[in-house]
């Protein structure tokens with residue numbers, strides 16, 4: 317493992333440092349060696365579960381932990397969403413059981429959001445909870461999935477329907493690992509960054525609008541600034557409301573429709589792409605229900621399109637998507653609930669919208685040009 321440059325920013329999440337559920341997100345460049353500091357001293361064993369494209373990084377992290385005397389078990393996972401299954405979780409529980417993992421041992425998840433969600437779920441459930449270190453290697457993982465403690469897997473009925481809140485003990489976001497990430501995955505990560513702009517931090521939108529190409533360049537200062545801003549938004553929200561009793565719902569902006577697209581398309585759509593369309597849908601819904609002005613909807617389409625993200629969808633029918641949206645975790649009884657905006661940075665809830673308003677928003681998304 318090379319020398320650290322210690323070009324890093326630390327965002328703290330949770331209560332006082334050292335208290336349960338509190339942890340640091342370390343953001344920087346050339347900082348992979350910091351994994352040694354994030355893995356608890358007490359860990360005698362580490363399960364290092366990783367995505368295939370970052371196998372070299374995983375090996376280097378494993379070597380760094382082995383140098384510290386940790387017994388490391390490396391496991392390469394099926395790609396992307398196919399990692400988030402009960403079969404993969406069962407396989408990892410078997411690895412942990414055979415190796416005798418105890419409550420002081422650690423799981424290190426190295427990959428995109430799919431790997432950190434799955435690794436986090438296994439950490440949450442093994443012995444009812446063991447320490448988790450997240451090393452996100454996609455932009456989306458860094459700005460969203462690895463921060464906040466939501467872990468989970470998919471079932472046949474929908475996205476993330478099984479899971480647990482299980483905060484990591486540390487998150488290592490080394491922007492250098494984004495060098496190999498395809499542009500389409502960078503853009504998908506930026507969809508969640510844009511979400512952070514619309515719900516809480518308009519400066520994010522200003523930065524992207526001023527220079528979308530810089531936002532897509534993992535070596536740029538612009539990308540670093542908006543990554544740090546988005547992580548700060550998420551840290552503030554989950555520190556106040558880890559278990560999504562209220563405020564945390566704002567992080568689900570665009571997700572009710574987005575998750576329905578993902579399931580309807582059998583997870584062939586990237587999560588960030590689906591969320592991009594989901595934000596346009598819910599902005600259209602907000603206009604129809606008297607919350608938002610048309611200019612802000614147009615701004616959604618403009619900023620997303622400037623990053624090459626989709627803003628329209630006409631695959632599955634409205635009726636099909638409505639059924640899936642009914643299984644969204646914000647639904648109460650038969651009442652659908654959406655996060656909508658009263659304006660940029662002013663999220664609120666829309667409870668039980670009229671089905672004709674939902675249909676009109678769907679038609680606006682199905683008919684609009686990218």
Ligand SMILES: NC(=O)c1ccc[n+]([C@@H]2O[C@H](COP(=O)([O-])OP(=O)(O)OC[C@H]3O[C@@H](n4cnc5c(N)ncnc54)[C@H](O)[C@@H]3O)[C@@H](O)[C@H]2O)c1
Pocket residue numbers: 367368369370395396397400427428429430431433453454455456457460461462463464465466467476493494495496497498501504505586587588
């Ligand atoms: N828990 C949360 O709060 C939360 C938040 C947002 C998203 N998510 C979940 O995250 C998942 C999406 O995450 P994602 O967008 O990172 O997708 P992903 O994990 O599927 O990764 C996208 C692709 O990039 C590859 N990859 C990873 N790192 C790479 C690298 N450095 N270079 C080249 N390729 C690399 C992966 O192998 C995969 O093929 C979804 O399942 C979504 O539900 C969870």
Ligand SMILES: O=C(O)C(=O)C[C@@H](O)[C@H](O)[C@H](O)COP(=O)(O)O
Pocket residue numbers: 460464466475476508560564565567568569571645
């Ligand atoms: O952290 C949250 O809370 C979010 O809603 C962040 C989302 O970007 C993320 O996709 C999350 O996994 C969605 O959660 P779910 O509860 O709708 O499954």
Ligand SMILES: [Zn+2]
Pocket residue numbers: 460508571587591
């Ligand atoms: Zn998301």
